[in-house]
Amino acid sequence: MRLTINKEEFLKGLLTAGHAVGPKSSNPVLMTLKLDMTSRGLEITGSDGDVAIKTLVPVALGETEIIRNIGEGGALVEAKKLIELIKRLDTAEVTLEVIDGTTARISGGNNVTNLPSIEVDQYPDIELEEAREAFEMPVKTLIDVVDQTSFAAPIKNSRPVLTGINLRASGGMLTATATDSARLSSKMVAIPENVEFTANVPAKTLSGLVRMFEGYESVRISCFPEKILFAYGNTLVSCSVLSGDYPVSSRVIPNTFNYFLEVNALELLSAIERISVLNIDRTPLVKLTMTRERVEVSAKNGQDGYAAECLETFQYTGERLEINFNSSYVADAIKAVRSQDVLISFVAEMKPFVIKSPKDDSVIELVTPMRTR
Amino acid sequence: MRLTINKEEFLKGLLTAGHAVGPKSSNPVLMTLKLDMTSRGLEITGSDGDVAIKTLVPVALGETEIIRNIGEGGALVEAKKLIELIKRLDTAEVTLEVIDGTTARISGGNNVTNLPSIEVDQYPDIELEEAREAFEMPVKTLIDVVDQTSFAAPIKNSRPVLTGINLRASGGMLTATATDSARLSSKMVAIPENVEFTANVPAKTLSGLVRMFEGYESVRISCFPEKILFAYGNTLVSCSVLSGDYPVSSRVIPNTFNYFLEVNALELLSAIERISVLNIDRTPLVKLTMTRERVEVSAKNGQDGYAAECLETFQYTGERLEINFNSSYVADAIKAVRSQDVLISFVAEMKPFVIKSPKDDSVIELVTPMRTR
Numbered sequence: 070m071r072l073t074i075n076k077e078e079f080l081k082g083l084l085t086a087g088h089a090v091g092p093k094s095s096n097p098v099l100m101t102l103k104l105d106m107t108s109r110g111l112e113i114t115g116s117d118g119d120v121a122i123k124t125l126v127p128v129a130l131g132e133t134e135i136i137r138n139i140g141e142g143g144a145l146v147e148a149k150k151l152i153e154l155i156k157r158l159d160t161a162e163v164t165l166e167v168i169d170g171t172t173a174r175i176s177g178g179n180n181v182t183n184l185p186s187i188e189v190d191q192y193p194d195i196e197l198e199e200a201r202e203a204f205e206m207p208v209k210t211l212i213d214v215v216d217q218t219s220f221a222a223p224i225k226n227s228r229p230v231l232t233g234i235n236l237r238a239s240g241g242m243l244t245a246t247a248t249d250s251a252r253l254s255s256k257m258v259a260i261p262e263n264v265e266f267t268a269n270v271p272a273k274t275l276s277g278l279v280r281m282f283e284g285y286e287s288v289r290i291s292c293f294p295e296k297i298l299f300a301y302g303n304t305l306v307s308c309s310v311l312s313g314d315y316p317v318s319s320r321v322i323p324n325t326f327n328y329f330l331e332v333n334a335l336e337l338l339s340a341i342e343r344i345s346v347l348n349i350d351r352t353p354l355v356k357l358t359m360t361r362e363r364v365e366v367s368a369k370n371g372q373d374g375y376a377a378e379c380l381e382t383f384q385y386t387g388e389r390l391e392i393n394f395n396s397s398y399v400a401d402a403i404k405a406v407r408s409q410d411v412l413i414s415f416v417a418e419m420k421p422f423v424i425k426s427p428k429d430d431s432v433i434e435l436v437t438p439m440r441t442r
Numbered sequence: 443m444r445l446t447i448n449k450e451e452f453l454k455g456l457l458t459a460g461h462a463v464g465p466k467s468s469n470p471v472l473m474t475l476k477l478d479m480t481s482r483g484l485e486i487t488g489s490d491g492d493v494a495i496k497t498l499v500p501v502a503l504g505e506t507e508i509i510r511n512i513g514e515g516g517a518l519v520e521a522k523k524l525i526e527l528i529k530r531l532d533t534a535e536v537t538l539e540v541i542d543g544t545t546a547r548i549s550g551g552n553n554v555t556n557l558p559s560i561e562v563d564q565y566p567d568i569e570l571e572e573a574r575e576a577f578e579m580p581v582k583t584l585i586d587v588v589d590q591t592s593f594a595a596p597i598k599n600s601r602p603v604l605t606g607i608n609l610r611a612s613g614g615m616l617t618a619t620a621t622d623s624a625r626l627s628s629k630m631v632a633i634p635e636n637v638e639f640t641a642n643v644p645a646k647t648l649s650g651l652v653r654m655f656e657g658y659e660s661v662r663i664s665c666f667p668e669k670i671l672f673a674y675g676n677t678l679v680s681c682s683v684l685s686g687d688y689p690v691s692s693r694v695i696p697n698t699f700n701y702f703l704e705v706n707a708l709e710l711l712s713a714i715e716r717i718s719v720l721n722i723d724r725t726p727l728v729k730l731t732m733t734r735e736r737v738e739v740s741a742k743n744g745q746d747g748y749a750a751e752c753l754e755t756f757q758y759t760g761e762r763l764e765i766n767f768n769s770s771y772v773a774d775a776i777k778a779v780r781s782q783d784v785l786i787s788f789v790a791e792m793k794p795f796v797i798k799s800p801k802d803d804s805v806i807e808l809v810t811p812m813r814t815r
Contacts, residue, residue, distance in 0.1 A: 157715050181750055343530045371558065
């Protein structure tokens with residue numbers, strides 16, 4: 070294997086595939102990047118066992134030659150060292166050559182670095198092919214879906230499936246749901262009619278991966294029983310899905326409500342954030358006291374600590390109601406709705422309540438009240 | 443105690459004094475800020491026991507009234523909550539009132555927050571007065587002195603005095619020195635003739651404190667047996683010094699040398715940083731091999747790992763010499779010298795060597811070579 074490659078394009082490819090390589094692995098092969106010099110270009114693959122990324126640096130970009138001096142073949146080279154070296158080289162081109170199958174010699178300018186390399190056949194067999202039913206989605210929409218739900222998924226949970234975002238495609242809609250049992254966030258977007266699948270994708274991993282798509286118009290998504298696959302530009306990204314039954318949100322989201330508060334989102338959010346200061350060092354329990362005439366956000370702390378703030382403008386329908394909640398859950402929910410006003414619908418004092426835009430049901434936030442101490 | 447105060451100026455004062463309050467303390471009083479409403483203005487004091495900061499928010503700034511509705515008196519209020527609340531209030535003014543000596547009531551807009559307060563006499567007696575021999579120094583110079591030395595002080599050491607920067611004022615010069623025994627960094631600047639003192643100031647703390655002075659022209663420094671005190675604008679900052687004997691640098695810095703390498707700082711630094719990639723996951727041992735004809739930076743890793751790079755332009759005087767060193771120590775030293783070219787002077791293969799500007803002795807960097815494995 071041999072090639073002389075444009076340094077910037079090489080680095081871009083290494084960083085893309087390197088995104089999948091974890092900081093540590095019990096399997097040293099997963100600390101490497103797989104380099105495959107083919108007639109199409111240089112394929113670079115990285116994986117941590119759960120996420121795998123394969124990207125292609127083409128031989129030419131339009132009229133511009135990117136790779137020359139080509140000898141086909143492959144090698145596995147330690148990801149971190151290769152990336153750091155290429156970053157620090159200040160030449161326009163870099164030459165990489167595999168010697169005796171055990172050494173990757175990288176040269177650029179006066180610098181020659183021999184990094185140990187491993188034979189490509191040691192690399193795990195990673196299937197990265199799009200499904201025939203792949204569908205396209207604007208990158209912006211996918212990022213919104215992830216950002217507006219992922220915060221509600223716990224980092225750790227006794228039910229590992231809850232650490233994922235549940236993606237359900239059916240009847241021309243994709244519904245994303247995340248929940249930690251005490252709150253739930255869901256967002257719905259339109260997709261092509263014929264797509265049907267359910268997948269629980271690790272929330273934290275997915276949040277990181279979708280950032281890679283920024284700058285691209287759209288991404289194609291394929292769903293397999295064991296993984297979900299994203300394709301954009303010259304890059305394929307696959308992510309293992311979580312097994313287990315995901316809770317059915319239609320069973321937890323109430324349908325009929327008895328109390329309704331409509332309020333400017335920013336005003337309520339700011340008031341809640343100010344009142345939360347009183348309990349900044351513990352669970353930020355906040356109380357909302359609502360009548361037709363007056364809506365007050367308040368909190369207590371010990372004997373003397375007390376904070377209260379009335380809202381300026383609101384519209385409340387229903388009898389007097391007091392609700393205690395974790396203010397960070399409600400603040401997260403208001404932010405996720407991304408609407409100028411929010412409508413909060415309550416069933417009863419100790420029943421989960423729903424926060425959404427007054428105009429639009431595409432984002433539904435559910436929060437369970439807390440018992441007062 | 444009572445006052446109505448411009449919110450932005452109040453916040454500025456709280457953040458300044460709050461800089462001294464640590465995240466945790468076994469003494470709850472040190473988690474508070476001391477507020478003293480006097481005829482001059484609002485004095486705000488914070489301390490973690492080692493660092494103390496007192497700042498004054500004046501009653502007026504020029505023609506602009508900053509504080510009104512004044513009732514003299516004092517209170518101790520939990521720093522974090524007070525700061526977070528004032529940050530989140532979106533009103534131009536805030537009113538603070540102490541009720542029954544146990545509650546500080548803060549009101550702004552519709553928000554009223556009662557934070558528990560403690561009587562001022564519970565606060566430790568902190569003496570914050572400048573010494574008669576205080577001398578003035580440009581803030582920029584003080585920041586340079588700290589930044590060009592502090593990196594060489596270890597975070598922890600069995601000899602706690604080494605975690606400090608040794609400041610020695612004598613004969614019109616201030617010499618700052620930091621060392622972890624394997625390397626030493628020192629910088630010398632001119633000060634008024636009559637100032638004489640020695641102080642070991644915790645390096646990490648000092649690095650943080652000097653950032654506060656940014657934006658001010660100069661700072662006045664007073665040295666006491668137990669502390670060093672900085673005065674700028676309306677603020678006094680004191681920092682306890684470390685006790686113990688600091689090593690005398692003149693005993694460790696050699697005077698006569700046998701080999702000299704003069705080289706472009708950036709070229710040497712870049713080469714060292716590239717070569718270091720080979721051992722990025724362990725002590726980055728790098729070798730410099732010098733003859734009159736050729737200067738090479740190289741490293742080894744295991745049987746096959748090898749990296750080498752020759753410098754383009756250099757001037758070397760002396761016999762052939764090989765020196766092995768920790769590349770991050772040499773990289774830090776080259777950066778601290780802040781000169782286009784550096785002169786490295788060697789005594790022998792295993793003796794400490796000196797890195798400095800060829801033109802100027804104000805910054806002296808000493809690095810001890812490493813034994814090869």
